Amino acid sequence: MSTVRGMTAIKIPTALQLQRVPLNVVLFTVLASVLGLTWALVDDLPLYGIVGLAIAPWMPLFLFEALWDYEHYGFYALLSTFTALQIGHMGEHTAQVTQLLVHKGDAREASGVFGALDLEVVHFVWDSGVWLGILGCIYVLGFRNKWLLISLVAASLHEIEHMFLIYVNKVDPDFYAAGGLAGIMAKSGLIGLPFARQYLHFVYNALVVIPLVIAFWDESKRAYNVWLAKALPGLTDAERIAASSQLRRLTAKAGEAVIRQGEVADRFYIVSDGTLEVVHEADGTETILTTLGPGQFFGEIGLLAGRTRTATVRAKTDVELLALDAPAFHDLVTRSQASATHLTEEMRRRLGETPKPVTKPTS
Amino acid sequence: MVGQFRNQVTPRRVAFALGLFLVALGYAIFMQVRYPPFGKVPPTATRDQWNDYWWLFALCLLIVVVVNALVLVAAKRRQERRDAVAPEPVTDVADERLNLLRQTGLDAITPEPPARGDAT
Numbered sequence: 001m002s003t004v005r006g007m008t009a010i011k012i013p014t015a016l017q018l019q020r021v022p023l024n025v026v027l028f029t030v031l032a033s034v035l036g037l038t039w040a041l042v043d044d045l046p047l048y049g050i051v052g053l054a055i056a057p058w059m060p061l062f063l064f065e066a067l068w069d070y071e072h073y074g075f076y077a078l079l080s081t082f083t084a085l086q087i088g089h090m091g092e093h094t095a096q097v098t099q100l101l102v103h104k105g106d107a108r109e110a111s112g113v114f115g116a117l118d119l120e121v122v123h124f125v126w127d128s129g130v131w132l133g134i135l136g137c138i139y140v141l142g143f144r145n146k147w148l149l150i151s152l153v154a155a156s157l158h159e160i161e162h163m164f165l166i167y168v169n170k171v172d173p174d175f176y177a178a179g180g181l182a183g184i185m186a187k188s189g190l191i192g193l194p195f196a197r198q199y200l201h202f203v204y205n206a207l208v209v210i211p212l213v214i215a216f217w218d219e220s221k222r223a224y225n226v227w228l229a230k231a232l233p234g235l236t237d238a239e240r241i242a243a244s245s246q247l248r249r250l251t252a253k254a255g256e257a258v259i260r261q262g263e264v265a266d267r268f269y270i271v272s273d274g275t276l277e278v279v280h281e282a283d284g285t286e287t288i289l290t291t292l293g294p295g296q297f298f299g300e301i302g303l304l305a306g307r308t309r310t311a312t313v314r315a316k317t318d319v320e321l322l323a324l325d326a327p328a329f330h331d332l333v334t335r336s337q338a339s340a341t342h343l344t345e346e347m348r349r350r351l352g353e354t355p356k357p358v359t360k361p362t363s
Numbered sequence: 364m365v366g367q368f369r370n371q372v373t374p375r376r377v378a379f380a381l382g383l384f385l386v387a388l389g390y391a392i393f394m395q396v397r398y399p400p401f402g403k404v405p406p407t408a409t410r411d412q413w414n415d416y417w418w419l420f421a422l423c424l425l426i427v428v429v430v431n432a433l434v435l436v437a438a439k440r441r442q443e444r445r446d447a448v449a450p451e452p453v454t455d456v457a458d459e460r461l462n463l464l465r466q467t468g469l470d471a472i473t474p475e476p477p478a479r480g481d482a483t
Contacts, residue, residue: 097394105398131427135434142442146372147380156427163423168416179406184420188406190413196400199391206387210380218371 014245015076015223020068021061032057051113072272075140076223082133083216089126090209093202100198110198120181124166130208131159137215147215154207161185161204227272227322230295232332232339239336246328252315261312265302268329271295274319279312291316301347303329 018026036053045053062084069077092112099110111118134152141148161183168180182189186197193200224240225247235243247270252258258269261281271294278289278298289311292298302309303326324332333340 097390100394100398100400105394105400106402107400108402110400135431139434139438139441142438142445150380152431156431160420160423160427163426164416164419167419167423175408175412177404178412179408180416182406188408190416190420195391195395198400199395203388203391206384210383210387214376214380 013220120169124162127162131155145215147211150211158204231270231297247322250321257314263309268299268324270297270322274317
């Protein structure tokens with residue numbers, strides 16, 4: 001967080017920022033969503049039609065961005081999708097409670113937005129997925145995120161309730177219809193709190209979602225780009241996180257030169273997609289020195305040596321690159337002993353020098 | 364950087380989470396008092412009928428507790444394995460690392476164009 005004129009401003013973590021989808025596509029999506037919403041309202045479509053048309057244009061954008069996130073942030077992208085779906089689920093329960101408010105408690109008018117899905121088996125499958133998903137997150141991330149553990153406790157209570165309900169629903173439908181649908185904790189249920197089922201499950205979901213979103217926010221600030229880790233494996237997690245926030249996504253079409261021989265060196269590049277060729281030009285002839293692919297880097301020599309580019313790097317295919325500006329690169333090299341050594345050795349190898357050990361500072 | 368994540372459960376965050384939850388709970392209590400749901404089939408199950416299902420509650424509770432325990436133990440072991448192979452954090456970071464790099468790594472670089480390799 002940073003402070004702006006005495007106020008605390010929340011900085012959106014890099015992993016949560018849109019990377020692949022350009023701003024004009026976002027604006028176009030907003031427009032399509034508004035048009036869909038207007039059409040649905042004018043045509044007096046049912047609630048699921050209104051909401052469906054409003055969110056449908058966002059689906060391709062969300063998927064496109066989520067795929068990029070998965071390629072660059074791995075498990076974190078799954079956590080993002082999981083959290084987003086669970087927020088949507090909470091929205092459905094909130095809609096149901098709001099319908100009860102609007103219809104003054106008439107349960108026949110309160111089945112949420114997608115009322116056709118208000119089935120016991122759907123509730124069971126979804127909430128089992130939430131419970132197992134949180135367990136999966138803890139398995140992968142370990143115990144470092146305490147908020148996930150809080151969410152797990154709530155999801156476990158909810159899961160016990162839905163296991164109970166699905167059994168009664170499928171094995172003893174008469175009892176289910178006679179009041180068994182209240183389950184364990186709802187009013188008139190096995191234990192029976194004062195809450196009706198609709199309100200109880202709204203509270204259950206709030207208890208799951210609130211810590212889950214806080215856990216997700218924490219993980220957003222820990223996420224680092226896996227391509228940075230592949231290119232510079234000696235970085236510590238803290239260095240990866242710090243450098244990831246400085247990475248800029250760039251693309252180039254096949255045949256386009258990313259850097260040109262003789263230009264001033266201003267960036268360090270990591271290849272995340274596609275292939276490039278390194279070309280040295282002399283006396284009007286070009287010599288292809290090497291080909292670079294995903295996980296490899298270039299541009300370090302010009303920055304480290306403070307010299308102009310000594311070769312041209314050209315895209316062989318459409319490529320995606322992650323670029324670090326010169327100050328961020330120097331900061332990374334200054335802080336990371338392992339990466340400084342790695343980059344030096346790679347630079348020497350590329351320049352045809354025999355690697356020499358880096359000596360320790362005497363001071 | 365990582366150090367700042369160690370203390371996640373701060374009083375401020377707990378207050379934030381608790382505040383949000385109390386809003387949700389308050390809304391539910393308000394709704395229950397003001398608009399108790401009606402309009403669907405009223406419950407007619409007797410206490411005796413309910414009492415036949417305590418075993419199901421116990422079974423569901425057992426399943427969830429056992430699965431949680433198994434996964435949490437597996438997660439703990441996985442964490443221990445990862446900790447065992449994790450490299451020592453680099454702590455010997457000199458402020459003058461870049462100068463050192465220049466002194467030791469670039470002495471041999473000549474201004475001539477490279478003979479081979481990626482000359483970036």
